[in-house]
Amino acid sequence: MALADESPVEIAESGLAYGTRALAPVALGLVAASGFWLGGDRIVVPSFFLVMAVVAAAVVLFDAPRKVVMSRAGVYRHCLLRTHFFDWEVVSALERAPTPPRKAGGWMERRVLRHEPRPRAPEGLVLRVGKKRRYLLLNRPERPDQWDALSSRVAIWAPHVSIPRRPPV
Secondary structure, three states: HHHHHHHEEOOOOOOEEEEEEHHHHHHHHHHHHHHHHHHHOHHHHHHHHHHHHHHHHHHHHHOOOOEEEEEEEEEEEHHHHEEEEEOOEEEEEEEEEEOOOOOOOOHHHHOOOOOOOOOOOOEEEEEEEOOOOEEEEOOOOOHHHHHHHHHHHHHOOOOOOOOOOOOOO
């Protein structure tokens, strides 16, 4: 193989994780403060808002991918507070994240659907491990140059892994 085929592929960071890294502490503080302001002397309302904010922050900090690196060894999924490693032997497929369904009915949809509906953009990339476990790699489509590098190297490193079609430009 050529030397270029051995270099790891780094997929650009996910905007979800970078935006929340800076804003998570501020948002948590604002939610807690607003909960105390709305709750007054009652502790139930502020506690509910604080618990929900802590749960949301934990999900973002531990499970929102910030960077993904694919190498000959496997896939490294870097989150803000932890890193996952998936060996190519356990990876069964790379696939597109499912597009959320459009809501049916309602006056707004009838008004919007008078015109031709816009086609939906493809969603991000998901790593499937086994038959049921799925891990989000990107929450948006990757760039064409990233896709070319990723698809050619994955075909060499892990020929058993199914790869989705290229996202439209």
